[in-house]
Each structure stands twice: as C-alpha cells, then as structure tokens.
Amino acid sequence: MKKIFLAFIFLSLLLISQSCEKELPFPINDVKRGVVIDIVRIAGTDGLLSDGLTSGNYKVKLTIPENQGDYSFMKHAQLLAVLEKGDGKVSSTVVVDNITEFPKELQINMAEVYSKLGLKAPALGETLYFTTNAVMNDGNVIPGWTEYFGFNNKAFSGWQVDGRSYSYNVRYAVACGWDQDPNTGTFIGQFTMKETTPYGNDSYSVTLSHNPSLPDAANIPAGVTPENLYGINISPISPNIWVPTYDKITIWINSEDLSLVIPNQDTGDKYSNGAAILWYNFRNASINTCSRTIEFTVNPYIPGVGGWGAFTFKIQP
Numbered sequence: 001m002k003k004i005f006l007a008f009i010f011l012s013l014l015l016i017s018q019s020c021e022k023e024l025p026f027p028i029n030d031v032k033r034g035v036v037i038d039i040v041r042i043a044g045t046d047g048l049l050s051d052g053l054t055s056g057n058y059k060v061k062l063t064i065p066e067n068q069g070d071y072s073f074m075k076h077a078q079l080l081a082v083l084e085k086g087d088g089k090v091s092s093t094v095v096v097d098n099i100t101e102f103p104k105e106l107q108i109n110m111a112e113v114y115s116k117l118g119l120k121a122p123a124l125g126e127t128l129y130f131t132t133n134a135v136m137n138d139g140n141v142i143p144g145w146t147e148y149f150g151f152n153n154k155a156f157s158g159w160q161v162d163g164r165s166y167s168y169n170v171r172y173a174v175a176c177g178w179d180q181d182p183n184t185g186t187f188i189g190q191f192t193m194k195e196t197t198p199y200g201n202d203s204y205s206v207t208l209s210h211n212p213s214l215p216d217a218a219n220i221p222a223g224v225t226p227e228n229l230y231g232i233n234i235s236p237i238s239p240n241i242w243v244p245t246y247d248k249i250t251i252w253i254n255s256e257d258l259s260l261v262i263p264n265q266d267t268g269d270k271y272s273n274g275a276a277i278l279w280y281n282f283r284n285a286s287i288n289t290c291s292r293t294i295e296f297t298v299n300p301y302i303p304g305v306g307g308w309g310a311f312t313f314k315i316q317p
Contacts, residue, residue: 010250034142035074035134036153038063038161041170042105043223044243048123049174054111060130060170063103065161076100078133080119081113082145082169086125086290092145093117094133122174131169144168157283164221171286180230180255182210187232187253187291196312197239202238206315209233211250219263228256233303237267237279238311243292249279251294253287262296274300284312291315 079096131144211231236247262282280301301307
C-alpha cells in the first residue's frame, strides 16, 4: 500500500503544479491544433495477414468523433501505413492522400501498400498498422505516428465512438499459427511478466490458464463476435505493488484479428478508506503468436477519486 500513498502524493503535486501553471503566461499562439480521427477495421473483413500473400479483403473506416467539434482548420487527412518488422525496425509511408469526407470507408490494396514500403509481401513476425495524418490548411502535417513518439492521440482513448472506445490505429499481424488447446495451448503455462511502472520495474513468474467464460455482454466491443474470444487468466498480477485478495486478471484474445479484449476489473485490493482499487483503461494492447508475447498498459483507478500512473505489462516465455 505504501506505493499507492506515494501515487496520491504525486497526483496531488501534479494537480497543484497544473493549477499554478494557469497563472503563468502561456504561448497559446504557438500551439499547433490537430484533429482526432478514429480508425477501425470494418467487421467481416480480414483481420490478419498471411506470410507471403497480399490477397484478401482489407477495409477500414475513418470517422471524426463528435467530441472533436470544429475541424474546419484541417485541409484533408492521409492514411499512413506503419510496418514493424520482426527485428524491431519500423518504416512508414502514406498510402492514401486527400481524404476529405467523413465517415469514410477505404479498401486497402496490400500489394500496393507493401510496394510503397519497398517490399513484396508480408513476412512472419511483422505487424502492419494503419493510422491517419491530419494536414492543416496552413500546410502543417500533424502525424499519426513518428519514429520518436510512436502513435499520436493515445490520450483520447477514453472517448466513445459508436459505442466503443476511440481507436487511433488498426493493427494487422502476420501471425504464426497458434494452439487454442485449453491445457497445452500457445498461451498456457509458465511465463515471465515484465512490469514497468512509475515506481520501478519488476520481473516475476506468472501462470497463464484458459478461462472458458466470456466477458459480460456490455464489455464486448461493438463488432467483436463473442465466439471468437479465447479467455486467459493471468496470475499473479503486480504482486510487488500491492497484494490483492485474489491475484488474477482475465483477458480475451480475439482470434479474428489477434486484438485483446480487456474489461476494467477489480484488483481485489482496497484503499485505506475502503474504496475498491480497479484496473482501468486498458490500452496499447498487442499480441504476437510468433514470439508468444502479450503486452498492455493500464491505470490503477479508484471510483470517485481518479486514476494515476501508467503500468505496462509484457508477458513472454
């Protein structure tokens, strides 16, 4: 619990510092405005890539959320492809330009995408992402991804679009085959959890086991077919930050596109005033069937009080 008290001290200091900054001169004219664009894979289209093949039905939808408000200062948008290779090297290229209508559905020609990336076809271990650039009326480009900062607009993940959380990219993995056997499958057994938090890093052993149940219907994102979900219990979780009453969280792999469905859930622990401490706002989730790794980021959260920090977890053999 000590680290939770430290977290609230840090959160209080942060709020105080932000309040003080409001009294200082701020160069508002130097702020570059951007536009939040939601991008999702259209349900029923292919969600995975195949080694050596560019055929398939790949389609995404671009929407500007209502929360965005006025976006008349944007000239047009671009569809940006970002390829992460198996060795970790990343490259990007604009594949569709001059997008001016929203919502907009785009059919993706994978052969053309890979040609623009200087390659012939997908290869095992790669992950291909699509995100958007916003081109302003003054010619400035607000990138959806850069090699220094990664994906833009992650901070808007709490926005709701069409009954689901805002999405800043669409992910296509070049997947190895994976075994869904509940006893001996690809993501069953002993793994190592690498934990990165504001209070220090940690590494410890975890057990992954199959959970045959499904999330509550309210926690299944729009467009996800429940029958495609494969549940996994992870135990324990973050034992050196606090010791919960029960020591597991449950995540679900969507076999259609290898995305992760992770509902907000109770850690089993309580703050000093008796309030429940939750895992909240799961994001930056990914899975790699070739390396058998799972990654996600989450916030501890107390209802009525707020959340803090960013806890990142990576599970690997």
